Amino acid sequence: MTSAAEVTRTAAAPTSTSATTDPGAPPTRAWRGSPAGTGIRRSVRLFNACRREPADPDGFYSLLAGDSVDQVSRYASLLDASVLDVGGGPGYFRRAFNAAGASYVWVEADVDELLARGVREPGSVLGSALALPFHDGSFDVCYSSNVLEHVTDPWLMASEMIRVTRPGGLVFLTFTNWLSPWGGHETSPWHYLGGGYALRRYERRRKVAAKNRFGSSLFQISVAEALEWARGREDVQLLDARPRYLPEWAKPVLGVPGVRELVTWNLTLVMRRG
Numbered sequence: 001m002t003s004a005a006e007v008t009r010t011a012a013a014p015t016s017t018s019a020t021t022d023p024g025a026p027p028t029r030a031w032r033g034s035p036a037g038t039g040i041r042r043s044v045r046l047f048n049a050c051r052r053e054p055a056d057p058d059g060f061y062s063l064l065a066g067d068s069v070d071q072v073s074r075y076a077s078l079l080d081a082s083v084l085d086v087g088g089g090p091g092y093f094r095r096a097f098n099a100a101g102a103s104y105v106w107v108e109a110d111v112d113e114l115l116a117r118g119v120r121e122p123g124s125v126l127g128s129a130l131a132l133p134f135h136d137g138s139f140d141v142c143y144s145s146n147v148l149e150h151v152t153d154p155w156l157m158a159s160e161m162i163r164v165t166r167p168g169g170l171v172f173l174t175f176t177n178w179l180s181p182w183g184g185h186e187t188s189p190w191h192y193l194g195g196g197y198a199l200r201r202y203e204r205r206r207k208v209a210a211k212n213r214f215g216s217s218l219f220q221i222s223v224a225e226a227l228e229w230a231r232g233r234e235d236v237q238l239l240d241a242r243p244r245y246l247p248e249w250a251k252p253v254l255g256v257p258g259v260r261e262l263v264t265w266n267l268t269l270v271m272r273r274g
Contacts, residue, residue: 039247042067046245050182061092068145068172069096075239075270076170078102081140086129086161087147090116094123102141107132129157137166146266148175149183149221150212155229162236162273171236171271174244178220179261185212195220223260223267236271244268 046067053060072078079101085093088106090113097104105123108114114124127133129144129151142161148154154175161171176182184191187198187210195214202210212218230238242251244266253263 043245043247050245058092061089062096064145065093065096068093068143069100071244071268072141072143072170072172073100075172075272076141078141082138083141083143084132084134084139084161084164086132086142086144086157087150088124089113091121091124093143093145094121130160132160132164134164136163137169138164139169140166141170141172143172145174146176148173149178149219150217152219154219154221158229162233162271165273167273169273171273172268173271174266174268175221175226176266177223177226177261177264179222180265181262182265183220184214185218186210187212187214223254223264224257226267226269227254230269230271233271235274237274238269238271240268240270242268 045063049056049060049063069078078097081102083097083102083104085097085104085106088094088108090108091106094104094106105125107125107127107129109126109128111126114120114126125133129147130153142165144157144161148157151157158171158173161173165171176185178184178191182188184195184198187195187202190198190201191214195218199210199214227241230236230241241254242248243253243264246253246263246265250263254260254267
């Protein structure tokens with residue numbers, strides 16, 4: 001079991017120019033790659049970057065990192081906050097959160113993902129999202145982006161995120177719901193005909209194995225079950241639920257069963273631990 005203080009001390013030590021931030025930058029300034037705002041221009045930038053993600057993962061995740069800092073900052077100050085990112089890959093979001101003044105660490109279960117950029121940066125912890133290797137109440141903010149749909153027990157992962165968040169702290173959880181146009185990830189839109197069919201079609205046509213394999217590393221999650229889970233928890237207050245990539249005015253779609261599954265694309269749940 002790891003303490004947050006031990007990991008954040010390691011995370012604070014720079015290892016290379018590419019992995020550090022400007023020490024003179026104001027700690028609350030938005031990351032320069034942020035699309036910022038909540039309107040249609042932000043949505044267009046995010047969708048375009050998402051479309052290019054297979055060819056330009058650094059570009060997409062840098063933009064998403066800046067947007068994540070902006071969005072989390074709407075609910076909690078990141079200045080001097082301890083932040084845990086569950087499923088942070090090689091650390092794409094590290095610079096953005098550190099630039100906002102946070103002490104950022106992340107957990108990743110896949111060694112290949114952890115080393116995807118060729119170096120293991122400080123602050124990374126190898127571990128499972130289903131059994132986070134941290135004490136109860138260790139972090140001010142627990143964050144996760146597009147990981148929930150990749151674990152065998154999504155609500156155990158979400159419960160673990162709540163457990164390691166201090167009372168009064170923030171849980172910011174966002175994921176791709178199955179019936180969104182991107183629900184099958186690289187096998188989309190054929191996942192609408194079944195995850196198994198979409199996977200077989202992709203691999204037959206591309207002659208390569210899909211990264212996200214339905215039934216083993218990609219699973220079905222609905223907006224409805226996520227909202228039911230969050231509203232049913234007695235240890236958190238649901239502060240907000242909204243489509244992540246859509247403009248602020250699209251939030252009412254979450255009140256329309258069926259339609260919300262197709263339109264949401266990616267759901268964000270924002271919770272405060274009681």
